[in-house]
Amino acid sequence: MKLIVFLALVAVAAANVLPSELNKVVPVKDMTRPGKVEGRITNGYPAYEGKVPYIVGLSFNDGGHWCSGSIIGNTWVLTAGHCVNTANHVLIYYGASFRHEAQFTHWVSRSDMIVHPDWNDYLNNDIALIRTPHVDFWSLVDRVELPSYNDRYNSYAGWWAVASGWGRTDNDSGMSNYLNCVDVQVMDNNDCRNYFGGYYITDNTICIDTDGGRSSCNGDSGGPLVSHDGNRIIGITSFVGWEGCTASKPAGFTRVTGYLDWIRDHTGISY
Structure with missing residues (x-):
């Protein structure tokens, strides 16, 4: 019994580990000053006129x-x-x-x-x-339509979505002049929490898999993440990991259903 209690306490501690003990997030707002942090669409494609x-x-x-x-x-x-x-x-x-x-x-x-x-x-x-x-x-x-109230408990894990923005196209480029899109897949929040920790990843966060360096921050901050199925906005671009946009690490969005x-x-x- 003592062993079970101990393991339970360890699990709780791991879920709420301090951000400094895992990977810090970087907001993807573009600043016009030295050392600016910029949003990116990486390994995406140009948006045709009227696509988004x-x-x-x-x-x-x-x-x-x-x-x-x-x-x-x-x-x-x-x-x-x-x-x-x-x-x-x-x-x-x-x-x-x-x-x-x-x-x-x-x-x-x-x-x-x-x-x-x-x-x-x-x-x-x-x-x-x-x-x-x-x-x-x-x-x-x-x-763009919001999710319906029927979807408020939908995790969207495994769903495909499109993100768009004018941000960087790779780690070393500047802002893109032309609007770009990328198709990405929503990941399970527990997998994202294991990377960033429970302070950053809450029930009102949604994360995407950036395998292959496909848009770890999906464009500029505040931009849309829209489901392929139903064409509704399910996320708002929020942050990436400090390792950058082509590191194939999770990227975080605000979960609109929350x-x-x-x-x-x-x-x-x-x-």
């Missing part, structure tokens, strides 16, 4: 940093909390294939940005909303 009409480019603080987001309604964009956390304002690029060649743009102030109140430095609850001027939908600018109530309460959008 829901993605938007987000230039915060007059180019201070760059992220991506997803249109989820006529007046709402979904993105990562760490993108918005220090922002004063943002210029939103709609319908762009080349990063700065949008169909149109909107400028939005800090007062129309909502960061999840429980966001923290471990990138838990890494989600934010941006209220925008009204946008009409068409082939190059369109919304925040359906929070999104609905602020936007009125639900399925």
Whole structure:
């Protein structure tokens, strides 16, 4: 009996091991300063015009940093909390294939940005909303649907999804001018937790397998991870491991199904 109790305590300790004892995460926000950390789409492919009409480019603080987001309604964009956390304002690029060649743009102030109140430095609850001027939908600018409430307990492990962004195409390149996509497979959260530890990987995290160096961070922070089956946004690009984007290590996203109530309460959008 004592041995069983001891093993149980060891298992609990391992699940909550301090981040310094495992692999630290790196947020994938692009900073316009020396030593910047950049998002990447690695070993992906160029997105044809209109393939991912829901993605938007987000230039915060007059180019201070760059992220991506997803249109989820006529007046709402979904993105990562760490993108918005220090922002004063943002210029939103709609319908762009080349990063700065949008169909149109909107400028939005800090007062129309909502960061999840429980966001923290471990990138838990890494989600934010941006209220925008009204946008009409068409082939190059369109919304992506949220998961339905029926999917709120779906782990998505083994599912295939597409991620998109304007980030690096390899570890040594700069930002990509052209929008890229990559197809990736969702992995089991326990396998991801074994790599990053329980402080970073919670029930509201979703991870992808980056075998072969296929996009360990899936584009810029805040960008979409959209399921092949159903074409719904299941993740928001959040972080990669410190080893970089072609190391074939897990990449972390905010699990959208964990925040359906929070999104609905602020936007009125639900399925």
